[in-house]
Amino acid sequence: MTKKQENRIIATVGTVLFMGLVVLLLWLIRLNAEKSEKQDYVEVVFEDIETPEPEIPKVRPEPALSKTVDPGQASPSQSQPNDQPSENSAEQVVSEQEQLLAIQQAKADSIAEANRQAKKKAEDLIGGFTFTDTPDNGTAANQTNPNGKGSAHKGEGADGENKWSLAGRGLVGNLPKPKDTFNQAGKVVVQISVDASGKVTEATVIGGDISDKATMQLAIDAAMKAKFTSDKSIKQVGTITYTFKFN
Numbered sequence: 001m002t003k004k005q006e007n008r009i010i011a012t013v014g015t016v017l018f019m020g021l022v023v024l025l026l027w028l029i030r031l032n033a034e035k036s037e038k039q040d041y042v043e044v045v046f047e048d049i050e051t052p053e054p055e056i057p058k059v060r061p062e063p064a065l066s067k068t069v070d071p072g073q074a075s076p077s078q079s080q081p082n083d084q085p086s087e088n089s090a091e092q093v094v095s096e097q098e099q100l101l102a103i104q105q106a107k108a109d110s111i112a113e114a115n116r117q118a119k120k121k122a123e124d125l126i127g128g129f130t131f132t133d134t135p136d137n138g139t140a141a142n143q144t145n146p147n148g149k150g151s152a153h154k155g156e157g158a159d160g161e162n163k164w165s166l167a168g169r170g171l172v173g174n175l176p177k178p179k180d181t182f183n184q185a186g187k188v189v190v191q192i193s194v195d196a197s198g199k200v201t202e203a204t205v206i207g208g209d210i211s212d213k214a215t216m217q218l219a220i221d222a223a224m225k226a227k228f229t230s231d232k233s234i235k236q237v238g239t240i241t242y243t244f245k246f247n
Contacts, residue, residue, distance in 0.1 A: 155238075161245075166194060166238030169228045175240070176225040178218035182244045186210040188219040190240045198228040206239070215244060 155167035159175035189207035192200045203223040205216045219242040226240060 161243040163241045164226070164238065165240075166192070166228055166236060169194070169198065169231055169236070169238075172198060172227040172229060176222045178215075178222040178242055178244070182212070182215040182218055184210050184212040184215050185244050185246050188216055188242045188244070190219050190223040190242065192223050192226065192238050192240055194228055194233075194236045194238060196231060196234055198230045200224050200226050200228075201235075203240075208241075210244065 155169055156163070156165040157171055157175075158164070159171075159177075162175055162177065164171060164175055186209040188205055188210050191204050191206045193202035195201050200223060203220045205220065208216075210216060219240075222242065223240045228238075
């Protein structure tokens with residue numbers, strides 16, 4: 001065997017040993033990885049847990065009280081207990097009907113009282129502003145309210161074609177009239193605020209069929225001069241309606 005052949009054999013054996021070592025190393029690495037995976041893996045098993053139903057306590061019926069009846073004491077009066085339940089039932093029905101009627105009546109009274117309070121507040125807010133078919137020229141006021149003209153009970157009155165409305169008060173003296181320097185005919189409704197002494201503190205046009213500002217200002221100026229009877233109200237709202245006509 002030549003030297004060249006020996007070197008070839010040695011190289012071949014070395015290559016085989018190297019490859020074997022590589023394979024062995026790879027196998028060890030894989031084995032180690034599998035062990036690591038097994039250690040990290042945690043198996044969780046979910047099981048259905050049945051919730052026990054609560055036990056309902058059983059109520060033992062009480063024994064019926066037995067009463068010994070002497071056969072010799074039996075009499076026709078034993079039939080009375082049979083009639084007693086029917087009488088009690090009739091009385092109970094009548095009592096329930098009376099209670100129902102009482103509840104319905106209480107509700108009706110409550111609704112009527114609420115409506116009355118709402119109506120009173122509305123009248124106080126707008127000063128009881130109403131128009132009557134027959135104008136009051138102040139004669140009725142002098143009989144019912146000696147301190148002012150118009151109906152103090154109704155809180156309204158008229159002076160010719162001019163009307164005023166202020167709940168619970170009367171007009172002191174005559175209703176001031178606007179100047180004759182108006183530019184448009186028609187009606188102007190002025191809302192007034194009156195203090196406790198009867199003095200008009202504010203006046204604003206809230207209605208009517210006149211669009212001329214100068215004429216509306218004449219109505220405001222006249223309304224500010226009006227004087228009413230005193231009252232406990234700190235501030236009360238009413239109206240004065242002026243009618244403007246050309247001669």
